[in-house]
Amino acid sequence: MTLTEFVISTIVKILVVLGIFSALAGFGTYLERKILAFMQRRLGPMHVGPYGLLQVLADGIKLFTKEDIIPQNSVKPIFMIAPIIGAATAFIALAAVPLLPEFEIFGITVHPIISDVNVGVLFVLGVMASGLYAPLLAGMASANKWGLLGAARTVIQLLSYEVVTGLSIMAPLMMVGSLSLIDINNYQSGGFADWIIWTQPVAFVLFLIAGFAETNRTPFDLLEHEAEIVSGYATEYSGMRWGMFFIGEYTNMITLAFLASLIFLGGFNDWGFIPGALAIILKVSFLFFFFLWTRAAWPHVRPDQLMWLCWKVLLPLAVVNIVITGLVLMI
Amino acid sequence: MFEAIAFYLFSAVTIVMFTITVMSKNALYSMSALAAGMIMISGFFFLLGADFLGVVQIIVYTGAVMALYAFGMMFFNTTRLVEEKVRAPKLVFLLSGLSALLLVIAFTAPIVSDHIEAIYPVVDGVENPQAIGIVLFTKYLVPFEVAAVMLLVAMIAGIILAGKKMDESLTLKVDADDEFQKKGSK
Numbered sequence: 001m002t003l004t005e006f007v008i009s010t011i012v013k014i015l016v017v018l019g020i021f022s023a024l025a026g027f028g029t030y031l032e033r034k035i036l037a038f039m040q041r042r043l044g045p046m047h048v049g050p051y052g053l054l055q056v057l058a059d060g061i062k063l064f065t066k067e068d069i070i071p072q073n074s075v076k077p078i079f080m081i082a083p084i085i086g087a088a089t090a091f092i093a094l095a096a097v098p099l100l101p102e103f104e105i106f107g108i109t110v111h112p113i114i115s116d117v118n119v120g121v122l123f124v125l126g127v128m129a130s131g132l133y134a135p136l137l138a139g140m141a142s143a144n145k146w147g148l149l150g151a152a153r154t155v156i157q158l159l160s161y162e163v164v165t166g167l168s169i170m171a172p173l174m175m176v177g178s179l180s181l182i183d184i185n186n187y188q189s190g191g192f193a194d195w196i197i198w199t200q201p202v203a204f205v206l207f208l209i210a211g212f213a214e215t216n217r218t219p220f221d222l223l224e225h226e227a228e229i230v231s232g233y234a235t236e237y238s239g240m241r242w243g244m245f246f247i248g249e250y251t252n253m254i255t256l257a258f259l260a261s262l263i264f265l266g267g268f269n270d271w272g273f274i275p276g277a278l279a280i281i282l283k284v285s286f287l288f289f290f291f292l293w294t295r296a297a298w299p300h301v302r303p304d305q306l307m308w309l310c311w312k313v314l315l316p317l318a319v320v321n322i323v324i325t326g327l328v329l330m331i
Numbered sequence: 332m333f334e335a336i337a338f339y340l341f342s343a344v345t346i347v348m349f350t351i352t353v354m355s356k357n358a359l360y361s362m363s364a365l366a367a368g369m370i371m372i373s374g375f376f377f378l379l380g381a382d383f384l385g386v387v388q389i390i391v392y393t394g395a396v397m398a399l400y401a402f403g404m405m406f407f408n409t410t411r412l413v414e415e416k417v418r419a420p421k422l423v424f425l426l427s428g429l430s431a432l433l434l435v436i437a438f439t440a441p442i443v444s445d446h447i448e449a450i451y452p453v454v455d456g457v458e459n460p461q462a463i464g465i466v467l468f469t470k471y472l473v474p475f476e477v478a479a480v481m482l483l484v485a486m487i488a489g490i491i492l493a494g495k496k497m498d499e500s501l502t503l504k505v506d507a508d509d510e511f512q513k514k515g516s517k
Binding site: 003075077078081117118119122123125126127129130132133136137140141148151152155156158159162178179180 | 333357359360363366370377382383386387389390393394395398399401402404405458459460
């Protein structure tokens with residue numbers, strides 16, 4: 001492959017991923033409202049289009065045309081940059097995720113991964129972790145007490161749960177012996193019985209719990225807990241800047257669903273008669289549904305319960321899991 | 332060609348970011364610029380083919396160290412300017428400039444005279460994390476283990492310092508104080 005081909009194919013991939021995933025993030029809000037409504041015996045959005053399908057479009061128009069208010073005493077450049085960091089880190093993290101198996105289109109073999117770095121898992125987690133600057137800077141720049149409280153909660157929550165994510169992933173990585181997501185996927189190519197979830201169930205549960213905390217989903221959505229701190233870091237935001245936080249959050253959810261299905265649920269290998277591409281889409285959709293299901297079924301936790309859970313329950317469990325895995329691997 | 336463009340881009344942005352860090356009077360500007368500069372530095376690691384170090388740079392410096400700085404910043408009002416009192420600005424400028432120049436000379440001197448030799452050259456067919464593991468557990472085994480022990484000591488000390496009165500509830504204590512004061516005022 002020549003340099004020009006490489007550049008063109010990379011740019012095309014980036015544009016496709018950007019387009020599809022920002023659309024998915026928008027569609028995700030519709031799905032969330034519909035599923036929550038279904039679980040609470042309501043109808044959800046019904047008026048715009050058939051079954052409220054065009055609600056996403058209406059919301060988009062509203063967000064784009066809303067006045068962009070910047071508070072007087074805020075630090076303006078940082079206030080304006082913060083939401084962009086949120087959306088950008090979410091999309092950059094996707095760069096190292098293999099989204100689908102290789103396929104051929106118009107006689108060209110396409111690798112649906114933007115950049116195959118050999119430390120893929122670490123890259124994705126690291127970039128997602130630096131996404132904590134979006135709520136942090138937003139809260140600190142907006143000169144608002146709720147914002148500041150939200151920012152403080154962000155740092156505590158995301159820093160603590162990053163540790164759990166890293167440690168929980170360590171055990172499967174020790175088994176595979178590589179940090180590349182493609183290698184991890186190929187390790188499970190033997191079919192249903194080879195999925196890492198059967199050998200590492202504890203790690204899977206820990207990873208999911210920490211993932212909920214890192215993407216700021218309901219049992220742990222203390223960063224913008226309406227009942228306590230209005231809207232946390234996003235209190236002063238309106239219009240498209242607020243929308244960008246939202247896009248970032250939903251893209252992070254999808255990235256996390258991809259990571260969980262690649263590392264624990266067999267990735268994009270063929271699953272019985274289901275071809276690989278369909279298999280991973282099914283797994284990601286199920287995990288996305290699981291996020292929403294949890295939101296409908298569980299109440300918030302208190303901040304002190306959140307810290308207790310992280311440092312006194314999940315962290316020791318993760319360490320014990322690593323030690324046991326190491327012993328089993330050595331013997 | 333792309334590598335050259337990327338290198339000059341990253342170095343220019345890094346220098347601009349760290350200049351903002353030093354020069355700005357606003358703590359929030361300095362902090363965000365420092366974080367951005369740390370991320371830009373990881374670009375150099377990626378350009379040199381050291382993917383693992385690049386990612387570690389992002390995770391450790393931007394994800395952990397800078398976030399702790401930010402947490403410290405929350406005790407101040409970051410939307411206000413910081414007025415610094417520098418008594419002898421020329422002396423500060425001269426000293427910092429000289430030390431920066433010395434550092435640059437010290438690090439570039441071996442390159443100019445071609446005396447840099449890789450004692451542990453990169454083995455072909457070994458991936459990045461594995462290459463680092465090999466060097467860490469052969470040549471740098473003792474410093475690695477010593478660092479691990481020191482971190483453990485620091486962690487235990489931190490837990491003991493912070494955890495002494497963890498079981499006492501601060502809110503309950505405040506309530507008790509209030510009642511005490513009410514009784515006293517009667």
